[in-house]
Amino acid sequence: MPTVELLFSAQPEHVRTARLVAAAVARRAGVDEAALDEVRLAVGEACSRAVGLHRSNGVEAPVRVMLNEDEKKFSIEVADEVPGNASGGSPDAGADDAADDEGEMGLAVISGLVDDVEVIEGAAGGVIRMSWPTPAV
Amino acid sequence: MPTVELLFSAQPEHVRTARLVAAAVARRAGVDEAALDEVRLAVGEACSRAVGLHRSNGVEAPVRVMLNEDEKKFSIEVADEVPGNASGGSPDAGADDAADDEGEMGLAVISGLVDDVEVIEGAAGGVIRMSWPTPAV
Amino acid sequence: MDLSLSTRTVGDRTIVEVGGEIDVYTAPKLREQLVELVNDGSYHLVVDMEGVDFLDSTGLGVLVGGLKRVRAHEGSLRLVCNQERILKIFRITGLTKVFPIHTSVDEAVAATD
Amino acid sequence: MDLSLSTRTVGDRTIVEVGGEIDVYTAPKLREQLVELVNDGSYHLVVDMEGVDFLDSTGLGVLVGGLKRVRAHEGSLRLVCNQERILKIFRITGLTKVFPIHTSVDEAVAATD
Ligand SMILES: Nc1ncnc2c1ncn2[C@@H]1O[C@H](COP(=O)(O)OP(=O)(O)O)[C@@H](O)[C@H]1O
Ligand SMILES: Nc1ncnc2c1ncn2[C@@H]1O[C@H](COP(=O)(O)OP(=O)(O)O)[C@@H](O)[C@H]1O
Numbered sequence: 001m002p003t004v005e006l007l008f009s010a011q012p013e014h015v016r017t018a019r020l021v022a023a024a025v026a027r028r029a030g031v032d033e034a035a036l037d038e039v040r041l042a043v044g045e046a047c048s049r050a051v052g053l054h055r056s057n058g059v060e061a062p063v064r065v066m067l068n069e070d071e072k073k074f075s076i077e078v079a080d081e082v083p084g085n086a087s088g089g090s091p092d093a094g095a096d097d098a099a100d101d102e103g104e105m106g107l108a109v110i111s112g113l114v115d116d117v118e119v120i121e122g123a124a125g126g127v128i129r130m131s132w133p134t135p136a137v
Numbered sequence: 138m139p140t141v142e143l144l145f146s147a148q149p150e151h152v153r154t155a156r157l158v159a160a161a162v163a164r165r166a167g168v169d170e171a172a173l174d175e176v177r178l179a180v181g182e183a184c185s186r187a188v189g190l191h192r193s194n195g196v197e198a199p200v201r202v203m204l205n206e207d208e209k210k211f212s213i214e215v216a217d218e219v220p221g222n223a224s225g226g227s228p229d230a231g232a233d234d235a236a237d238d239e240g241e242m243g244l245a246v247i248s249g250l251v252d253d254v255e256v257i258e259g260a261a262g263g264v265i266r267m268s269w270p271t272p273a274v
Numbered sequence: 275m276d277l278s279l280s281t282r283t284v285g286d287r288t289i290v291e292v293g294g295e296i297d298v299y300t301a302p303k304l305r306e307q308l309v310e311l312v313n314d315g316s317y318h319l320v321v322d323m324e325g326v327d328f329l330d331s332t333g334l335g336v337l338v339g340g341l342k343r344v345r346a347h348e349g350s351l352r353l354v355c356n357q358e359r360i361l362k363i364f365r366i367t368g369l370t371k372v373f374p375i376h377t378s379v380d381e382a383v384a385a386t387d
Numbered sequence: 388m389d390l391s392l393s394t395r396t397v398g399d400r401t402i403v404e405v406g407g408e409i410d411v412y413t414a415p416k417l418r419e420q421l422v423e424l425v426n427d428g429s430y431h432l433v434v435d436m437e438g439v440d441f442l443d444s445t446g447l448g449v450l451v452g453g454l455k456r457v458r459a460h461e462g463s464l465r466l467v468c469n470q471e472r473i474l475k476i477f478r479i480t481g482l483t484k485v486f487p488i489h490t491s492v493d494e495a496v497a498a499t500d
Contacts, residue, residue: 004151005144005199006158012412014141017161021143024157028150037472044443048411062142105444105480112479149299174359181330185298242331242367249366 002066002077009062010054015047018065022076025067029074030134039076039132042114045106046078046128052103053082053126073116075131083123139203139214146199147191152184155202159213162204166211167271176213176269179251182243183215183265189240190219190263210253212268220260276300278325279307287383288316293325296333304333308340317349320382329360334367341373350374352382389413391438392420400496401429406438409446417446421453430462433495442473447480454486463487465495 004025008014022043023036031039043065050063064079110117110128118129141162145151159180160173168176180202187200196218203214247254247265255266277300278293288311296304311319319340323329341351352374355361364370376382390413391406401424409417424432432453436442454464466488468474477483489495 002144003146003148004154007139007142007144009140011140012410013165014162015411016165016408017141017158020161021154021158024154025151028153040441041443041476044410044441048443048445051411105447108480109444109447109476149297152298153295177328178330178363181297181328185330185332188298242334245367246331246334246363250362 003069004067006065006067007062008065010051010059012048012051014063015044015051018047018063018078019044022065022067025069026074026076026132029069031074031132035132038113042110042117042130043076043078045109046076046130049103049106049128050078050080050126053080057082069134072133072136073131074134075129077127077129079125079127081125083125084121140206141204143202143204144199145202147188147196149185149188151200152181152188155184155200155215156181159202159204162206163211163213163269166206168211168269172269175250179247179254179267180213180215182246183213183267186240186243186265187215187217187263190217194219206271209270209273210268211271212266214264214266216262216264218262220262221258277303279303281307281311283316284379284383287318287320289320289322289379289383291322291325293327295328296326296336297328297330298332301332301336305336305339308336308343312340312343312347312349317344317347319344319349319351320376320379321351321353322379322382323353323355323360324357326355326357326360329363331363331367334363334369337373338369350387352376352385354379354382390416392416394420394424396429397433397492397496400431400433402433402435402492402496404435404438406440408441409439409449410441410443411445414445414449418449418452421449421456425453425456425460425462430457430460432457432462432464433489433492434464434466435492435495436466436468436473437470439468439470439473442476444476444480447476447482450486451482463500465489465498467492467495 006018006021008017019040023040026039027036047063047065054063059081061081066077068075107119114130116131120127143155143158145154156177160177163176164173184200184202191200198218201216205212244256251267253268257264276294277296280291282289290307292304321337344351354376356377364373374385376385389407390409393404395402403420405417457464466486468488469490477486487498489498
């Protein structure tokens, strides 16, 4: 069970809420002050991407953000419910080039920013999993 | 479907996260700046009470906070998973007087603070439902 | 913001200056502080709440607990608070009738009922 | 914090001063502003990012879109930015090679490549 879980309807304004929550919980979990900007940006990118995917695919389900405090790390998972390879397989791929480009730029930012990151594309949707070290207590 | 939903394990530190999220989303939804303190306090009370109930009854499930933006109002529901009449029926009621007192004081604060509030005790757990008006757009 | 606590004595009174948020997460620290003071023989407490940004019922519960403890030793627990949003919480819960609330530490220290 | 936008002209350049957060929520406002400027015939833009607190890839996308638009008119889009955490995002995405980035508005206005 994640320590904190946030679900929100795919609207751009809630991405801010997700950033705010992720940064607050990360701080509390002991993530280095200097890395909080990274957390904020990476979560924002992952959520913006998920919001874009849900909107362009007409998915009504909420975007899910799971925040986990483990012993040595703080991890975040952002899950969308758009099945398969998101960037190639969307039904109206032609019309959505701009959105896709942004999604890919978002992934580029995340990969450039976060050392420990994993992107999983599953049948039920995609998950971006990221983690940051926390001090041993 | 709520606009934003927050689930957290029954730990006191997450009550702060809930306060933060509720106030941010309420502000965005257009709740009057002067009422945001109320929102913060009422959500904090409802969540503290739920955390106390979960802990004293050994409930592992997360506490749930649902934030809803309707046309004319912003409503918040805080749900616990402790069945029945919470304050009387807990198995170790004798030992938990202090926690119960605090829970009741919390309810007193909420009722004194929020005009539109409803406390529902169901078989699956309790729900505290509160709402605040938002300006017509 | 987290809770901050500092204590000093003025005559037979002990001033507890509280800052930050008193909530379900930080209230245990305040409880410990009050219990420790009473155990050390300080029975006349003045809790200065001017620096408090947030107070919830858990915090109220701790203050009520403190009051019970000092009363067991014929002591007193006075509050200093001028913030309307904090005073409102005492009013809602009827605790303005239970705690003497003062507008300054000087006033609280001088008070004898 | 929300996005703030203000524009002024210096010679043939139009300075767009941006403040606050450029993200998925606010980026559309910046896009509109840039489109409007180009439609009104301003093809030499300087985007002053010194007041920007937060920038994500949606914001980058809007800037790239602006660049494409002015280039279609043989124009230019220059950035002013000294903030390391913002510069980092341009570096990560390789956009430091795409945008001329200056340390002051004066420098950007004077630049001709
Ligand atoms: N669990 C939390 N959820 C949301 N916000 C939090 C949480 N913990 C801390 N904050 C916020 O983070 C900031 C600093 O937190 P705090 O606990 O006071 O840390 P410190 O003791 O380092 O000052 C405050 O603005 C507070 O509101
Ligand atoms: N949806 C949201 N989720 C979380 N925080 C928010 C949200 N919207 C606004 N905030 C926070 O609220 C504050 C003010 O919000 P903002 O949108 O800038 O309102 P304003 O335009 O009135 O300044 C900022 O600190 C911002 O981070």
